[in-house]
Amino acid sequence: MVVGAQSRPTICLNLIVKNESHVIRELFESVAQYIDYWVIVDTGSTDGTQELIRSEMERLGIPGELHERPWRDFGHNRSEAIQLAQGHCDYIWVMDADDLLVGDPEFRDLTADTYLMLIDDGVLYWRRQLFRDGVPWRYQGVLHELAVCDSPTTEARLGGEFRVLSRRIGGRNLDPDKYRRDAEILLAEVQRNPDDPRSVFYLAQSYYCYGDWVNSRKWDERRVEMGGWDEEVYYSSFRAAEAMAANNEPWPEVQDAYLRAWNMRPSRAEALSALARHHRVAGRYALGHLFAEKAASLPLPDDVLFVNGSVHSWRALDEQAVCASWIGKPVEAFLISRRLVALPDVPDDDRARIAANRDLMTPVMMERALAYPDSVPRTRVDGRPADLTVTLLAGPDRTRTEQTVNSFLRSCTDFARIDRYLVLDAGLSAQDRSVLAALYPFLEFETADDDPANWLGQIRRLVSGRYWLHLREGWHFFAPETLIGRLIGVLEAEPEVMVVGINYEDVTKLSGRCAPESQVRRSGDGSRYVLADWLIEGPAMFELGRSDRVSNSWKPGDPVPGATLDEVLCVHHD
Incomplete structure (x- = not known):
């Protein structure tokens, strides 16, 4: 045909x-x-x-x-x-x-x-x-x-x-003796035709799969000696090293076997990642980091045979992050861990573990973020409409306001997209307000009403344009992120959503959690978020046209069409 x-x-x-x-x-x-x-x-x-x-x-x-x-x-x-x-x-x-x-x-x-x-x-x-x-x-x-x-x-x-x-x-796979039976069949085939490389290769794999490490190594090494297809020869060499490791053979010999395998095919990361894992478990974190960093740098190869995609996509990076945390590289560990929890192919159990490891590095990130930023917007935006306004509450403690502003500017890598910064002064002294104005000349100040119950409404009346990002009071940001782009991306992807919270589950403290893949949605740029139907109380971005429409008809107990990002990016300082 x-x-x-x-x-x-x-x-x-x-x-x-x-x-x-x-x-x-x-x-x-x-x-x-x-x-x-x-x-x-x-x-x-x-x-x-x-x-x-x-x-x-x-x-x-x-x-x-x-x-x-x-x-x-x-x-x-x-x-x-x-x-x-x-x-x-x-x-x-x-x-x-x-x-x-x-x-x-x-x-x-x-x-x-x-x-x-x-x-x-x-x-x-x-x-x-x-x-x-x-x-x-x-x-x-x-x-x-x-x-x-x-x-x-x-x-x-x-x-x-x-x-x-x-x-x-x-x-066939329900048979618990499958691999033993396979090995018997393939051994008979190899005895009939000892020069058949495919039968030798799969004989070694069958021995490996049911835990006969000695015979697995024997036949993998035989397959390497036979030569031929380079991918099959590499994999046999790697499996021989794996069998040696499983059989607890002397580590110098095992390490040499892994390195021989990698040298046969340096585009493959499996052997390097195995070395990283062993050194990490043994507490030799510098060596583990060395091997993991090299493995993580290798892109997924175009090979045909038995590529461990998870090693290339995330497992080597995971080893690198853990080792980095032990050798004085907490920032590297934090950034890699954040990258890992956002990958769709990381199993949820591993994702939760990685999120917990990430949070262990947060105090270092927090300390860095609280310092005065290297660059700030130097002039207020006057005389033109503001499409995106950032607001926060200030007072009576000036230091808390400085920490919120500093950490936000250090963490929000796309703050240049912000048109206006508005501060509702809820008890600053005249001197403190003057100090803040000098430190942050882009800030606009408005004096708060006497009744705190009116403050949110007062801020809303002062904000125009399409987007309103309200930072509230006393929040510390710590994770470098294109925060504006992520929040707007969610609003563009979800036309019914009126508000996007920055923290997963709207938490106020580190939770060691991130959204499971089953809950996650992705915006046009691939950013992760989850839908939420409760009243978000932490830092959040509002789409004002939608939020005004919802507010006009909303009653207590009604669901709120909202969303949050899939991780925790800021904490509240009591």
């Missing part, structure tokens, strides 16, 4: 299954919008998988056919299945029953004979999954089978933002 330009080819889903009734429905739901036909081969299910396949595909309205064949081995049965799938669609899409498609693959305008898809089972790798119909594909290998073709073919990576989650929860 020929796929026309600017068109999506027809796709036939192809599986071999056995006892997959507990997982296969989720696979079908994730791929249904992309497939036009299905050919599935059952190799002996006893749990009703066959009927479930028929009923689910009928419900989804996708035609296809179910075959039943005896089990022999993966190479044979995969080959049989892909042959049965020939002649139905433009491409054949091979999956496992416990796979789950996440994201949106780009199936339009396909031209290659086979496409690799990104697989994620804790590490990332690319594997042939999509095959042009009419090409004589077959699989070889009793386990960890490989798609091959005896005719010349073209190959490409499938585009789009997607991953195939290989969840390892299918019928």
Whole structure:
């Protein structure tokens, strides 16, 4: 079949299954919008998988056919299945029953004979999954089978933002002796064909997965000796080092093994991160920092085989931050920790731990932030409308006001966007007001009414324009941030929200908390925030048109259409 330009080819889903009734429905739901036909081969299910396949595909309205064949081995049965799938669609899409498609693959305008898809089972790798119909594909290998073709073919990576989650929860993975059985099968295969590098490689991995460190190292080192594909040789060298570490072999030998692995492929961070972790656990924080910093500097490589994406995206940075906190680099530790809690792929348990570590560094950041800033706005903005006004309460303690202003200006890295600074004087002496005016010539002062209950309303009447950021009184900011941009970004992303609080959950003190990923939304620039429906009492930005409309009809007990940022950026000083 020929796929026309600017068109999506027809796709036939192809599986071999056995006892997959507990997982296969989720696979079908994730791929249904992309497939036009299905050919599935059952190799002996006893749990009703066959009927479930028929009923689910009928419900989804996708035609296809179910075959039943005896089990022999993966190479044979995969080959049989892909042959049965020939002649139905433009491409054949091979999956496992416990796979789950996440994201949106780009199936339009396909031209290659086979496409690799990104697989994620804790590490990332690319594997042939999509095959042009009419090409004589077959699989070889009793386990960890490989798609091959005896005719010349073209190959490409499938585009789009997607991953195939290989969840390892299918019928075969329910066997607690899976890896031991795999090792026995692969050892027999290696004995038949000792020069097959793929069988040697996966034999070593099988030993590793069930904890036979001695044999894992033995066969990984054998795979390194065989040479060949550099990615596989690197990974075998790295796994040999991992097996040595797990077996508590002498550390100098283990470290040398890790360094040999990294030297084979210096674009990969796994070995360096493992070294950092070991030195950190051993209390050698300077060495841990050295290795972690180098590992964290390496971008995610374009490799095909078993890339630990989490090491490149956050785990090495995590090691760097922890080690930095122990070697007198609290600012580095704080800034890295803030960066980490904002990443979407950090698990929530780790996110909470990192947030707690971040807060341990806050006293140092606070001390720095309370000093008079290196640069301040030197003139008040007079004579033109103010679109963004910052306000605060002052008095009777001048020092508290200085600390709020200093810490805000040191932390708000985009304060140049602010048009007007307004201070409601609630008890400053004439001398203190004069001192503040000299220190901060951009401030405008207004005298507060006698009744504190009127102060917020008084400030509101003095503010015009679209945005109002109210800092209240006695708050200390400590985290460098494009604060104005983040707050306005939330208001632009959420047209119903009238107010955005600066602190997650509107807390007044360090909480060691940050928003779990399940709660988080992101504005156009990727900044994180969460929705809130309570009356925010801490520092917050209002969109005045919306807040005025809500205020005109709001009654006590009504929800307030609001939001907060996802972390704590300031604390109240009692």
